[in-house]
Amino acid sequence: MKPSIKMASVFALSALLSACQNDEPQAENTPEASAMTVTQVTLLAPASGDLTIDTLAATELPPVNGSRGGVSFSAPITSAAQLVAPTQLEQSSSDQYWRTVSGAELNKGINLAVSQSDSVIRVAPRGDASSGALRHSPAISPDQLRLYKVNKQTVDKSASMIQSMSDPQAMATAGIVDDSSALKLSQQATPGIYQLQVVQPLSANDSYLINVKEKGSPYQLALSAPKRLSSKAPQLAFDLKLSNSDIALSPTATLKQSDGRYHRLAVIKQGDNWQAQLPDELAMPSSNLGLSEIQVDVETRVNGLPLIRTVKTAFKQYVPAAKLKDEASIYWQDNKPTQAVFDLQVASPGRYQVSAVLVGTDAQGKQANILRTETAQWLDADGQVTLSFDGEQLEASGLGAPYAIKALELKDQGQMARLSYLGEAATL
Amino acid sequence: MKIYKKLMMLGLFAVSPLTYATSGLVFIHGTGHQTDALSDYWTREFVDSVRQGAASPDNYLVINCDFDQYMWDDAAAGCLAGQLTQFIDSKNINDLTLLTHSNGGNVVRWILSNPTWDSRYPKIINATSRVIALAPSSGGTPLADAVTQGNVFETSLGWLLGYGSDAVKQQQVSWMSSYNNSWLYGTSGRPALPSPFEVVVGSDVDSAFWDSDSYCAGYQYQVALETTQNWLDDCSDGFLECQSQSAAGSVWFKDIQRTAGKEPLSHQQSRRACFNLDTLIRDLI
Structure with a gap:
């Protein structure tokens, strides 16, 4: 037949x-x-x-x-x-953190926590749409960056703490193609707070991503979260651990949906785990394309030194x-x-x-x-x-x-x- | 007896021309929108050298598609499926070797793993005998995560700031983990791919300015490379970590095991005729 x-x-x-x-x-x-x-x-x-x-x-x-x-x-x-x-949990660990700051803040100088001497700081222009129109922030030449140690609230400008710098063109050839500049801290840099300043005048509303990468750090923030989340689920449970430390953590969480929008989420602790609450209006992304992400930030002190970490995992929101x-x-x-x-x-x-x-x-x-x-x-x-x-x-x-x-x-x-x-x- | 067998075989071929394989070789580029991948992505030198190892050196195809899109997109896997189908049909190919680089491996895995997504896929799956994957981004790359952090403003019409693409977004580490777990075959704990997926792993980047080997499609900016290596494991080709490249299929060889002078292959070098890579592939196929 x-x-x-x-x-x-x-x-x-x-x-x-x-x-x-x-x-x-x-x-x-x-x-x-x-x-x-x-x-x-x-x-x-x-x-x-x-x-x-x-x-x-x-x-x-x-x-x-x-x-x-x-x-x-x-x-x-x-x-x-x-x-x-199928594996149901996605796991990720991080030895870095990132922050979004304005042009005004960069001109004034921002404080960054650094936990080891050979850290790398990346400054990447981003967009700002708060005025209704998209502003594309300009790239910053690394020679416009200044980095000084902050000792007891005082900025020590006697010595620059920069070992080497890379401009956006060089970074692009090496695989980071977003107009980033980067600087590597000098061998003399010790863990602590550093002030990063941009000397060229920037528009106050310009937007920049500051990424501090601490490769090989003993302090890795590990996140475990579901790979999929039903539209019926009002929250997303996650597990969080900081390696080589048993210090209590107070995380904040952000939802990045597949269309690129960020939403801050309320976080509550339940036993040994955490729950990020998903408001009804944020339940689903605006497109079936791509994945959503939960981004968790932790600011703490380990052995008396400041430590910041950001970690994220992707998950599929589905109906x-x-x-x-x-x-x-x-x-x-x-x-x-x-x-x-x-x-x-x-x-x-x-x-x-x-x-x-x-x-x-x-x-x-x-x-x-x-x-x-x-x-x-x-x-x-x-x-x-x-x-x-x-x-x-x-x-x-x-x-x-x-x-x-x-x-x-x-x-x-x-x-x-x-x-x-x-x-x-x-x-x- | 031996001669008799040979004559028998010749007779069989003579009366049944469809019983032997017609082979074809296809070069499949990585991330990017290619319109002349032969010149702009591969090189004529590389393509002509490699295809000499094929059973039918003239049965070859260089793919030109928009791999800035998600792998499943009509402009990506759809375009690839269209060009492969036409190649298979026009030359009656039933023994297809796919040579991929970087994200091209993911687009091929998409087709091989999802036969019911598109009615053209089953024919391609059935015709494909092997995939040779040069530095495939099977496990994604932390560099994709780096450029997509922050307000990069994607819309349904594209990326407003032009920093990335959907293909870059897809190659973030946790995204590839998700796709490997749900939609792609070939990684640990997942169904095997229907054809061998043989991987060449690039393990290091030689960028010293005093070393002429650095200049085979190499890097110019040593300091920047040292900087971006902070986002990668010590074993990487400058763009992909070794564990990402070997996440799917089986490792054919790690660069320094077989390249001339035991030179490592950077991510750019693994699609060029550097350190005998072309002859290694030619000898395999």
Whole structure:
């Protein structure tokens, strides 16, 4: 039978059988497909490490992938390949911090905490839109920078603490392409407070990013936060640790959404963790493109010396727009599974992708992978998605019953979000 | 017996011309909007040298796409898919070798990892035999984080300050970690890529002004390079850390293991005919 004809008969049958909850095989009526049977399976309950969707919600943002055409693909995979659940936490550590300051502040001089002698300070022009129009701040030549040690509130201008400087052109050739200038502190510089000043007159509203990088510092601020956050979640939990210190931290948090906007977040401590509160109006970004970031700042003192750190991680904000119902129809021919049909409940039209790994059993009774199969299609409302199991790939594996479906995953290609994952989905 | 087998093989080829592979070689650039990548990104010297190692040296293609966009964008992976599809169809290619540099590796991984994103992808996946990834930015780079910190003002129409691009934003370290975890194959704990992804790692930057080796597509500004190295591990090619380059696929070799004079390959040098890189690739393919 041609695949297209077989697909048509399967779709027609799946509609007829959609209400069937019986686990007994159902024989097809057509003579051509007399060997085809259908069973119903109930998906296994989620286990630790799985991702689930509870309540659905509609998304209104334009889809990243709005293609209407369905695409299916199947390929054999290594029989012993480990199927690993998606990592749910993103971890990052930082030996640097950054601040946004104005031209007026730079002309007056800003105080910076430095915790080691070979630190690098980068001055990068940024934009300011507070007046309604975007102001593009000019680059600063490094010879206009002054850096002095602050001793007991007094700026010691007897010696410059700069060892070397790099101008924007040189920085660009070395990989930092944002009109930055940078200076490296001299070997004589000791930890403490330094004043950075720009001597060339700047417009008061000019905006600059000051980045202090302390490579190899023993004081690394480590942040652990979720990789994904539902639009239903009112807060984002995170874990924070400063290496080589057990000092209590008082972090501040900022949300940077995928469109580049920053929003300050309230932070509360809950046990050993922290919760950043997401106000309703900030719940979702204005675009499905890109990722959001949580940025955490800490200012503290370690061994009597000031220490500042900024650390960030990225996460995907998503709307739980669809979920798999917990039953699936399995189609069989010659005692081999040919297709699995899943029912999808959707709250918004979108392009949804379902994928899974089919595993079988060898002569010794050991389970092994056969193939990975996936299908993506546009759904305007609740509907079905079919995963096909390639007969040749199944035959070539040499594996037989009992079969199982693992690593069952639902993604929304419109939001570019993983919605659910079920490590052990069904035994067929 | 040996002659008989050879004759049998010849006979098979004669009656069944579609049973043997038609190979093709494709050069895929990194971040940037290329319109003449042969001259502006690679060099004629490099391309002509490498393709001599291919089974069909004239079956080659130099990609020109807008890799300033996110990897999945129509102008990036969509453009790449279009040019690859045309190449495969016009020459009946079924043994495709993709040679990528830097972010080009991510765009290729996007296609190989997401067969149902675009109806053109399955054919490309099925035709691809191997990927040779020169200094791929699989794990992103802290330098991308550095230039996207602060108010850089992106809009749906582009980057107002022109400091970066969506491709640069995508190559921030935690962003690539997220994409590796959700959308890309080939990193630890994720499904394997459908074809081998063989990586050449650049591990250092030779920028000493007294060393003529520095001038093979090298750096001019030693002090700036020393400055930007503060954002990178000690093992890096000046733009990407070694761990980022080796995050996906398998390492074919680290530069100093095989280059002439055991010279390191900077990020610029890993797309040029520096220190026999071209002949190493030529011999592999």
